[in-house]
Amino acid sequence: MAFLADILSRVKPSATIAVSQKARELKAQGMDVIGLGAGEPDFDTPDNIKQAAKDAIDRGETKYTAVSGIIELREAIAAKFERENGLSYSPSQIIAGTGGKQILFNAFMATLNPGDEVIIPTPYWVSYPEMVAICGGESVLVETSIDSEFKVTPEALEAAITPRTKWFLFNSPSNPSGAAYSRDEVKALTDVLMRHPQVWVLTDDMYEHLVYGDFEFATPAQVEPGLYDRTLTMNGVSKAYSMTGWRLGYAGGPLELIKAMDMIQGQQTSGTSSITQWAAVEALNGPQEFLADRRKSFEERRDLVVSMLNQANGIECPKPDGAFYVFPSCARLMGKTTESGKVLETDEDFVSELLSQEGVAVVHGSAFGLGPNFRISYATDTDSLRTACERIQRFCASLK
Ligand code: PLP
16 A cells, blocks of 8 residues: 555564464354463462552552653662673663563664664564564574574674674574573674674573573673673563563663663653553562572473473474473474365464364464474463373374
8 A cells, every 4th residue: 555654565563463363363263272372471460569550550650750761660670680690780771661672672773774784593583673674774684493402603693794783683592492592602602792893782681580490591791791882681571570561671781872762762652651660660679589480380381392292293392491482393294284185385384274273373483584393382371281282292193
């Protein structure tokens, strides 16, 4: 339609939202559907956090706030970075926004000129390349593989850097693969970046608290202090504190960049809800012990799903260290035929036949830039996960 902006031709709708929508429609038609498409914890927001929001309303904290967030929140975020990551940011070096999504958007809006490149390892979170495109930049995709546990190698990173590279977008633990980089693995990447002073790091640490076993989370500016002046460390309360609907993400970084992001946000949303900000102060300053219990539940679910998927014919599922996703390969099932006579040519065929034959909603890997794979979000109860995996096993066994 001529009325619409040209930029739309460079942007795709979110495949994860589309899968959740399709699953809802089939459910409404009476089908027994198990949705493993959505990227949000099934746990509720902890009571102390909800109470802080109610108290904020009762105190009348219902007005516009500073664009980057109330000082109490920016101090709580600064304290979090110091306590958990050994990173010192003053409150003026911190911005809070409407979800991690707005923070990323602010950063790209504030820095990308036409032709500027952003290096994004695949598989990637669906929104990264679309955000880069909307902001006028070019995504440079660096493919990983199941053999490297979906982690980018220093050699591949080095090869992707050009004089136009502005950002390296790093996400560990990763959505969609769950891959988490150890301190040594982060160091190997930061060593490459130290040789390319024009490249900044945007690290999306959203799943920091969701790591399993004895895995220890590490973030680039902590591992390589030499990158502090060109790193934007992004995080948020959505996943760790089960606050996806509250909409609060944040970042710490160099003052000039934060000021530019504040300017963009000031002309856009003026920042996130005052009530959400007070809830986030409690999330970050309040008790953290419940995180360990939730980690334990997620770890048990991961182990169940990985073990059951590896028993399905033709599926190969690595065991990642973090997030609440697995990203199995269905490569060995390509070319097979379903009971209804459909030949599976792509991972999109696989997920759509799985949904119509067995009522299990997952997202195809190519939506995240790498296939033939699919993403399962295991942020749901064990019974549903067990049933879903049994159905996937049955579906795979039925293929000829
Ligand atoms: N980054 C990653 C890797 C994510 O998976 C998500 C949400 O799915 C976000 C950022 C955005 O988080 P928020 O809901 O806080 O905008």
